[in-house]
Amino acid sequence: MPILLPTAVRGGLLTRLLSFLLSLSVMFFAFAAAPLQVLATDPVSPDPSASVAPSPSDTPSPSVAPSPSDTPTATPTPQATPDQTSPSPSASPTAPATPVPFIVTFAPGTSEARQLEIVAAVGITDVSAIPQLGMRNVLLNGDTWLDQLAVFRAYPEVKEVDIDRTRAVDAVPNDTAYPLQWALPQIGWDQLYGSVTPAGTATVAILDTGVDGSHPDLVANLVAGTSILDASNGLTDPNGHGTWMAGIVAAQTDNGYGIAGVGFAGVRVMPVVVLGANGTGQDSDIIAGVVYAADHGADVILMSFSNPGYSPALQAALDYAWARGAVLVAATGNDGSSSVTYPAGDRGVIGVASTDQADALAASSNYGAAAFLAAPGVDIQASAVGGGRVSISGTSAAAAEVAGAAALLRAIDPAASNGAIVGRLARNADPAGDPARTGNGRLNLARAASDTATDAIEPAGAAPVGSGGPLVGPYVAAAKLNGQLQGQNNPPCVSPAPCPWQTSQLMGWAELQTAPLRLFFQAGQASSTANTFTISIDHAAGSTAGLESLTNFAKSSNLTITGGIPAGITFSTSLGGDSWDYKFEASISD
Numbered sequence: 142m143p144i145l146l147p148t149a150v151r152g153g154l155l156t157r158l159l160s161f162l163l164s165l166s167v168m169f170f171a172f173a174a175a176p177l178q179v180l181a182t183d184p185v186s187p188d189p190s191a192s193v194a195p196s197p198s199d200t201p202s203p204s205v206a207p208s209p210s211d212t213p214t215a216t217p218t219p220q221a222t223p224d225q226t227s228p229s230p231s232a233s234p235t236a237p238a239t240p241v242p243f244i245v246t247f248a249p250g251t252s253e254a255r256q257l258e259i260v261a262a263v264g265i266t267d268v269s270a271i272p273q274l275g276m277r278n279v280l281l282n283g284d285t286w287l288d289q290l291a292v293f294r295a296y297p298e299v300k301e302v303d304i305d306r307t308r309a310v311d312a313v314p315n316d317t318a319y320p321l322q323w324a325l326p327q328i329g330w331d332q333l334y335g336s337v338t339p340a341g342t343a344t345v346a347i348l349d350t351g352v353d354g355s356h357p358d359l360v361a362n363l364v365a366g367t368s369i370l371d372a373s374n375g376l377t378d379p380n381g382h383g384t385w386m387a388g389i390v391a392a393q394t395d396n397g398y399g400i401a402g403v404g405f406a407g408v409r410v411m412p413v414v415v416l417g418a419n420g421t422g423q424d425s426d427i428i429a430g431v432v433y434a435a436d437h438g439a440d441v442i443l444m445s446f447s448n449p450g451y452s453p454a455l456q457a458a459l460d461y462a463w464a465r466g467a468v469l470v471a472a473t474g475n476d477g478s479s480s481v482t483y484p485a486g487d488r489g490v491i492g493v494a495s496t497d498q499a500d501a502l503a504a505s506s507n508y509g510a511a512a513f514l515a516a517p518g519v520d521i522q523a524s525a526v527g528g529g530r531v532s533i534s535g536t537s538a539a540a541a542e543v544a545g546a547a548a549l550l551r552a553i554d555p556a557a558s559n560g561a562i563v564g565r566l567a568r569n570a571d572p573a574g575d576p577a578r579t580g581n582g583r584l585n586l587a588r589a590a591s592d593t594a595t596d597a598i599e600p601a602g603a604a605p606v607g608s609g610g611p612l613v614g615p616y617v618a619a620a621k622l623n624g625q626l627q628g629q630n631n632p633p634c635v636s637p638a639p640c641p642w643q644t645s646q647l648m649g650w651a652e653l654q655t656a657p658l659r660l661f662f663q664a665g666q667a668s669s670t671a672n673t674f675t676i677s678i679d680h681a682a683g684s685t686a687g688l689e690s691l692t693n694f695a696k697s698s699n700l701t702i703t704g705g706i707p708a709g710i711t712f713s714t715s716l717g718g719d720s721w722d723y724k725f726e727a728s729i730s731d
Contacts, residue, residue, distance in 0.1 A: 388524025
């Protein structure tokens, strides 16, 4: 049971709520497996975030970050090479500059009429809305977008403005002969097929380029979907990538044709088109697709695309889907790099790296904090548009295998929560490389299916929302303790119990008030090693007084602060004294 201790706030003049106040964020502590908490003082609107990694800039880049380039090496199914351009922030001397797409998130309670009034007042183009999240997709004038952005952010009803980034698919065809499906016995699939009959069904929403609805290996396993791009049913695929994913996830098995899907029984595919014919798509369409899938009962949401830019708006949509019980799966990318991409690096998402036949990290696979799990991704057979099959390689294929595995687990145990399924996948993975490269290890479907534990695990995500993990699989002994900073809006929750905690912007706090915050450590980290945490607050945000200080720390009994409280908490200042840092080392016993 969480225990919240009051904290005193000292001084600080507050003229308005600040959504931009924290660089690494504010406050701190106590807790462990059972949510226990700690406290801090905050007279403003902090945006809490854990700090083992730096926070992102509050100002989104005007240029679209490039997605990993996919270079075809064979053409069983032609694929357009993504051709991405960056919107220019400066006017052309001869023609108006290209409009710049942004996603605007409005504060809760802002009516649609008021949203449209603000959009009209700023003089920009309204494209579409996602009312469940209070978001609108807008186009800013290419010549004056910086000025319009500043005006937009001045409205108190505007909570966040994010660049509408482009994300691209993460698998490519290759020119090897179509091999046998070596990946299925590698993950223990053959130990389940023929001996386990799922009691229920599960649906995988494939957010991609569409699915060939006439493919003989897929037609029996499709459910109604949509195209966010043109409102069609999503049953055509001008690129081929979505059809590849569908075949890996749930190709009909034992039908004398094509390939066997990872989800060999009880698994259905919901096509949700969010990417165009060239394999790229905008965040606004992806967000709408995530919300559609969550609202239409998807058990698993597969996102085999990536971009190195973090989007708070996309994270909000993923939080929405996670809260509705969906398992979220994404490809880490094919740059052979430790650079974080999203949505694989977002909180709640199983970021999937690719391994080869020897259980080594594939040369092209991204790795690092965004990789929560790995799966085979080299020479993987997939369904091809128009019938037949194709061999592909990449983290898209690996992510599709994990999505199919997650759906099969849900079909086997319909009562299992999304957190329980994530925990079963992570705990039962096989060692492959090391945790810095493959997260919890390589997928072992057979062991995961025999696990009946209900311990819930939510992927922590990479910076700025987390620092990877948690590691609960074969590398758990080497894993460091991972924590997440959380807080509550004002007035603090009274009901329902337990009160909800959040990691995004806190609202409603004013001068001399105490904001309840905690550093929460997820269950399943008893074997973790100690980790160092730093909680940073902006003591003076320009001309407006920032947070005063952190006081009255408390902790749960199973948590140890090296040196004790307060002696083990080191205080320092930086940035001319404006940034106040509280640093400590923590470990957990159970």
